[in-house]
Amino acid sequence: GEDVEQSLFLSVREGDSSVINCTYTDSSSTYLYWYKQEPGAGLQLLTYIFSNMDMKQDQRLTVLLNKKDKHLSLRIADTQTGDSAIYFCAERSGNFNKFYFGSGTKLNVKP
């Protein structure tokens, strides 16, 4: 399958910005996604970006896509303790029914 890679941990202070990075390998990906998973819960779709876009902003969230380098990032402005969770990036392959998830980045927000 496709490889989607993320760093495992990120720790920030409340009020700072967080940047979570992701790299992927499938150049035919049409959409790329960010999901949030809190302990013991399912995955919550945060945002997505179409592969012909460079940037998408949605309130405190900014997604940047560098298609040439196959690099995706999620910036969370004014990070809050409630943002502590695991964040997964995912790509949708040419077969639209298959999503490939990264390993997840655990974000720890310190008060």
Place this chain on the structure above:
Amino acid sequence: DTEVTQTPKHLVMGMTNKKSLKCEQHMGHRAMYWYKQKAKKPPELMFVYSYEKLSINESVPSRFSPECPNSSLLNLHLHALQPEDSALYLCASSQGTGGPSGYTFGSGTRLTVV
């Protein structure tokens, strides 16, 4: 209704038991999925149903048997499981064809095989 509902939330079963996991959505989504998630790992795709037909089986052992009785329901029948099958089982759904919609996930069933 914008949710995927999974029952039960927790399940403990012996290796000789037969049990079923249930998933329900009323968003009109025509694709439904089963994922398995081990601790500190990403979800791994097991099965995909598209328009109530099984379209993808990711080489899942036959002790897991999916069923899609109608467009709103998805079951996962379990039989003769092993302790290593203990995991969080996630159901998801998405709109049928194309478009950007991601998955809507349920909150999962935490399965423990003893």
